[in-house]
Amino acid sequence: MKDFFAEQPRIPLCFSPTPLHRADRLSDELGIDLWLKRDDLTGPGAFGGNKMRKLEFLLGLAETQGVEYVFTFGATQSNHAMETATACRRCGFTPVLYLVAVVEPDKDSLRGNMLLDALVGAEVHVVKMLPGETESEADDRALEMARKQMRALEAEDHHCMEVPIGGSNFTGAIGFAAGYVEFKEQLEAMGIGAFDYIVHSTGSGGTLAGLAAGKALCGGKEKIVAVSCSMKAPEYEAKVAALANQALDQMKQPNIRISPADFTVDRGYFGEGYEIPSEASIAAMKRLARAEGVMLDPVYTAKAFAGLLDHVKTGRIKQGQRVVFWHTGGAASLFAEPAIVGNLSD
Ligand SMILES: Cc1ncc(COP(=O)(O)O)c(C=O)c1O
Incomplete structure (x- = not known):
């Protein structure tokens, strides 16, 4: 296959290809052919995830x-x-994080990702939400605060880079186009035929944009179903398609174009909202853990997997169809605040 990525600066960070394996027991239970693409195992630390693919290019x-x-x-x-x-x-870069406290952390007892941020010595600025402020208003305020710090550093001749939320600019999306190419090459190497569906969790949209671009580059046929972790605006699909097209432009592929018709965003499974567990997401986490010994995360992949299970139950994914669930990681938040994790104990 042509190396579409040869001209893009890249630092290898992932253990790749990430494993692709069949979920035998759950396949039998559900009556489908279910496989898992394990981007929770990208490395380099114990808690990998989809962002590593983007970060190779960023x-x-x-x-x-x-x-x-x-x-x-x-x-x-x-x-x-x-x-x-x-x-x-x-x-060898110094990480500076501006983090909005959707759920207030206890600074004396850091959990989950905040604990890992502290462990790697990131400079962390917690941005508390103001009364009446929306999440996106708080995000804007965090950006303003960060830019002020960046201007001060640059005035002292330091060089800074701003990576957007989720790493979802066209550079990040290129990382996931490369992820799709890796998947295709892996199928070929393993002698596995084509899939009917790729199901994954979507947040800032870079993963989806990259997968759609990669699929178009390879002439892939799978339907991409992106299950949303939170409410998305009606223009979300158009923005994701635009991002995919920017990534394709950057790879000098102006004749390959993505439109919202190339994927489906399912807004049906985020429950009450971002970082709020739902009955279905808790059930999905338990089901995969107990059938296959594979851990989902509460915020993203649990909701996406709940969507997959419901698509099977309601016949949108038909018996016998071949489905790959792209596991995008997030397991560190299993050890986050109980309000985020939900009750997994019974
Ligand atoms: C575990 C996990 N899955 C899925 C996503 C969504 O990826 P994207 O932001 O590229 O849509 C994220 C984003 O933070 C994530 O952490």
Whole structure:
């Protein structure tokens, strides 16, 4: 297959290809052919995840620009922020995180990703939400605060890079186009035929944009179903398609175009909202753990897997069809605040 990524700066960070394996017991239970693409195992630390694919290209670019400080954003339990901090340490950049407290952390007893952020020595700024403020208003305020710090550092001749929430700009999306190519090459190497569906969790949209771009580059046929972890605006699909097209432009593929018709965003399974567990997401986590010994995370993959199970139950995914669930990671938030995790004990 042509190397579409040869001209893009890249630092290898992932243990790749990530494993792809069949979920035998759950396949039998559900009557489908279910496989797992294990991006929870990207490394380099014990808690990998989908962001490492994006960071290979984002930090590759940072290296060419002589960057010293990498700034990024998210919620306090952001997997992306933790993965960015981890990857920065591996590459010698200093990570600076501005994290919005959707769920207030206890600074004397850090949990989950915040504990890992502290362990790798990231500079963490917790941005408390103001009364009446929405999450996206708090995100904007965090960005403003970070930019002020970046301007001050740059005035002292330091070089900074701003990585957006979720690493979802076109550079990050290229990482997931490369992920799709890896998947295709893996299928070929393993002698496995084509799938009917790829199901995964979508948040900031870079994973989806990259998968759609990669699929178009390879002429893939799977239907991509992206299950949303939170409420998305009606223009979400158009924004994801635009991001995919920017990534394709950057790879000098202007004749390959993505439109919202190339994927499905399912908004049916985020429950009451971001970081709020639902009955279905808790059940999904238990079901995969107890059938296959594979751990989902409460915020993203549990909700996506709940969607997959419901699509099978309601016949949208038909008996006998071949489905790959792209496990995007997040297991560190299993050890986050109980309000995020839900009750997994029974
Ligand atoms: C575990 C996990 N799955 C899925 C996603 C969604 O990926 P994206 O933001 O690229 O849509 C995230 C993003 O933070 C994540 O941490």
